[in-house]
Amino acid sequence: MHCRVATRQDIRDMHRIRMAVKENVLNTLVLTEDDYIPEIEETGRGWVIEEQKKIVAFGVANKQTSSIWALFVEPSSEGQGFGQCLLNQMIDWLWEQGITRIHLSSEPGTRAEQFYLKAGWIGKELDQHGDRQFELTR
Numbered sequence: 043m044h045c046r047v048a049t050r051q052d053i054r055d056m057h058r059i060r061m062a063v064k065e066n067v068l069n070t071l072v073l074t075e076d077d078y079i080p081e082i083e084e085t086g087r088g089w090v091i092e093e094q095k096k097i098v099a100f101g102v103a104n105k106q107t108s109s110i111w112a113l114f115v116e117p118s119s120e121g122q123g124f125g126q127c128l129l130n131q132m133i134d135w136l137w138e139q140g141i142t143r144i145h146l147s148s149e150p151g152t153r154a155e156q157f158y159l160k161a162g163w164i165g166k167e168l169d170q171h172g173d174r175q176f177e178l179t180r
Contacts, residue, residue: 045127048088048100053078055097056090059116078102081111088112089131091124101128105139110146113154129161133178142180147173 048056057075082088086104090097098119102111110132115124136144147169148154158176159165166175 043122043124043127044092045089045131046092048082048090048102050079050083052088052090052097052100053082056088056100056112056114059097059100059114060112062117063114086111087135089128091128093119099124099128101125101132103132103136105136105141108136108141108144110144113146125157126161137180144178146176147171148176150174 053075056078057073060073078088081102081104085106086102088100088102091099099115101113103109104111110129113125113128113132133144146158146163148158150168150173155165155174163176163178166177169175
């Protein structure tokens with residue numbers, strides 16, 4: 043497993059993975075490849091995991107909103123610890139930025155919801171789109 047900072051050249055693969063997921067499918071927003079640029083270059087930072095020179099997972103943390111903007115693993119690569127590795131990387135980076143409370147949202151009733159709860163995140167109320175809000179405090 044090779045984890046590295048994401049660049050613009052990775053966006054096509056990141057978006058491919060985002061569109062391939064079986065849970066947390068986008069249904070309230072249209073996301074384009076251009077939407078990733080400010081997230082990894084201006085308001086935050088992204089990371090990708092490569093296996094045999096192929097991107098199989100990615101995560102993006104946003105320091106302006108103190109949040110995890112994205113964390114997705116290619117369906118055929120799930121269960122190998124990539125999500126936990128990326129989550130740890132993003133949390134550590136946000137702590138380094140001076141953030142003390144991190145937020146994210148995920149569809150309720152999914153494996154992702156259980157993943158975050160198991161990782162110590164506190165489940166909060168549902169947002170206006172019906173997603174569960176989560177919070178992690180340093």
